[in-house]
Amino acid sequence: MKNLLRKLVNNEVDKVPSDGIVDLSAYSGKVGVALTPMRPIGAIDFGGVRVEAVSYGGEFLDAGTSVIVTETVDNKLFVRRYDANKPKAN
Numbered sequence: 001m002k003n004l005l006r007k008l009v010n011n012e013v014d015k016v017p018s019d020g021i022v023d024l025s026a027y028s029g030k031v032g033v034a035l036t037p038m039r040p041i042g043a044i045d046f047g048g049v050r051v052e053a054v055s056y057g058g059e060f061l062d063a064g065t066s067v068i069v070t071e072t073v074d075n076k077l078f079v080r081r082y083d084a085n086k087p088k089a090n
Contacts, residue, residue, distance in 0.1 A: 024077050027051065027069045031082050034065045044079060053077035 027046065035050060036042040038061035044053045055061050056070055056078045067079035 022075070024051070024075050025072045027077055028072060029069060031066060031068050032079075034061055034063050034067055037061065037063050038065070038067075038079070044077070051077060053079045056080045 030046055032044040032046040032051075034042055035045050038053070038055040038059070040055040040058040040060065041052065042055070042061070042063075044051050044067060053067070053069070054076055055067075059081070061067065061081060066082040066084065068082040069077050070080050071078050
């Protein structure tokens with residue numbers, strides 16, 4: 001958990017609450033871009049905020065791939081490849 005928090009926000013420690021717990025559920029359904037290869041863990045950019053995530057099913061994704069957050073489990077983000085031509089599933 002501490003490693004996730006260290007990598008969570010692009011070295012912007014002031015954004016991490018004093019109790020060290022960040023609620024990642026706000027990212028559900030958000031679209032971002034993989035900053036690093038997802039093997040299956042990597043960094044995702046959400047409009048300038050860098051967040052660590054896991055690719056759903058352990059799929060390997062290249063850096064630069066658009067992804068969508070499909071769920072949060074135990075405060076971990078799970079993402080899938082996102083195709084802008086397909087509508088988001090609700």
